[in-house]
Amino acid sequence: MSSTRQGTVTKEQLAINGGPKVRITPFDKQGNRYAFNELKYLKEALDQGTLFYWQGKKVKGMCEQFANMLGVKYAVAGSSCTAVIHAAVGAMGLMPGDEVITSPITDAGSLIGVLYQQAIPVFADLDPHTYTMTADSIARKITPRTKGIVPVHLTGNPCPMDEILQLARSKGLWVVEDCAQAIWAKYKGKLVGTMGNAGAFSFNEFKHLACGDGGVVVTDDEQTYRMCHLFADKAYDRLGGMRAPEFLAPNYRMTELQGAVISAQLERVEQITGGFRKYGLILREGLKDLPGIAVPKDTEGGESVYWFYLPRLRLEKLSCTRDEFAKAVAAEGVGCGAGYVPNTVYAQPYIGEHKAFRSSGLPWSAGNNVQYKTGDCPIAEAIIVDSIYLPVSDRLSEQDARDTVAAVTKVHDYFYNNGK
Ligand SMILES: Cc1ncc(COP(=O)(O)O)c(C=O)c1O
Incomplete structure (x- = not known):
């Protein structure tokens, strides 16, 4: 050199x-990232004779471990961060046509759940130096149909949460933090994911901590916890002992194998x-x-x-x-x-050309026909190209x-x- x-x-x-x-x-890259307690916990998972999260101890134990580490009351596991963000925005009561404000530079996982709930993503421009959404840029995008904010702690750098939470509270909006890129990042001494109504984490192969694919959403609110649980498991109310779904929810369950691996990763x-x-x-x-x-x-x-x-x-x-x-x-x-990434989220056809549900034009065609165009978030567009x-x-x-x-x-x- x-x-x-x-x-x-x-x-x-x-x-x-x-x-x-x-x-x-x-x-x-030095070493095998899975060479610590992963094998031990995987064997324990297999020795249980079940890999189903509700019967075994690994996913439940990992959720308790993670919640304790973050200092929050509840954690719900899912098959990915995309899955748990979907569960979280569903738990917030998102309805068709509602608007959710998020980052113009992010992974599709930040907004897939929003779209599956037939709601409309709206994009708030980024700070040119921190690449985070700001309270000002979010405020400019609030309409009477806005219901929530998904701040993305992009590149691992926390969003200015004090200002964002203050804005959200003043407008009656919920906040689901997207912490996929930012586990253990801190904002004014607080860990990301612990400040909004809920915080979602990714354990896909490329993240700081990984189990192949997996996600966890955390919250301090019992009702949000129960709803996330339902949303991640076909709306089967296992906590309440009922199996009669009251609404549509996917199967986003995590297996005991992923729970075991994340548990070992969390230790480090x-x-x-x-x-x-x-x-x-x-x-x-x-x-x-x-x-x-x-x-x-x-x-x-x-x-x-x-x-x-x-x-x-x-x-x-x-x-x-x-x-x-x-x-x-x-x-x-x-x-x-x-x-x-090659372009902003809204420049991609599934959003920009309203192709999320192919030629149906849904969810926009159902009544809230938000349009997207070059120039919507000029700072994000500049970051993409320079x-x-x-x-x-x-x-x-x-x-x-x-x-x-x-x-x-x-x-x-x-x-x-x-x-x-
Ligand atoms: C900011 C952000 N949000 C959400 C996701 C989705 O995570 P997952 O792949 O676990 O679904 C990612 C994944 O790269 C991401 O970077």
Whole structure:
């Protein structure tokens, strides 16, 4: 590895032009993330002779463990975060035609449940530095039909929850926090997921903690807990001993196997998320003074868990496009992509062209015909096209982080000094 200083990089030195790479050996995540108590708890699950959550102890135990760790009263497990967000918005009493405000940059899982309940997603623009929705941007999207907010703690950085909750309370709206990317992130000392009416977490393979696929929703409210339970299990009232569904609900149950694995993963949450944060902070420190790059900021009072790192390029100061920059960094032998997602959620056909339920036009065609267009969330649209994606992991080494900094710096210095 070699570090570079501004003004010293020539065209020929860039690896993409045949120059020496910053990093020769491939990035290799260290160790097996499932090599701790996972096998022990999986065996215990199998030894029970049942893998059904209501008969076994693993899912129930994991829910109790997670609720205790977060300091909340209740947790309900599901097959994914998508599933438990659906359960949560259903539990909130979302009705067809109601509007829910969420992030224009997020995974479809934030709004799939909203759409399945025949409700309408509406998008609040992001802060240009923290990439979170703000109380102001949400306030601008509130209409008489708005019922709730799904703040997304994007990239692992918490939303400004004080302002969002204050707004929600003043307007009588519920809040379901989407914590899929942010387990163990803190806002003013509070863990994300514990501030809204409910908080939803993902344990899919790519998250800080994983079990292949799984999700958990937490809440302090007993009624919300009971409703989430029903929504995740065909509206069979197992808590009340009844099996006569009073409304339509999917089978989003978690099996004992997933419960066992999450239990083991939760034991290491501090260590794992601490590793992500440490890696993210090396990137931030290393890149923060480059004049052609704007590094993301932590929300005031927040502590990000850096699920990935998304600096923005100041393209007006660089003699390249974002894609050229990302390709040149990747050619240096470190992980780098052109942004996080290709476009905003509302630019995708299932939303933007009202194709969620194919040609029916539902849920919009049933009466609340909200339209979406380019320009709805200009800051989010800018982030989509000027950011580069740098992977973060607790299982990558400090050297990996430093090489990433060196590669970005090298490419930056070339494009910063040549041509503009
Ligand atoms: C912000 C956000 N919300 C929701 C989800 C959905 O999670 P899952 O894959 O567990 O359904 C994801 C997954 O990537 C996500 O990043």
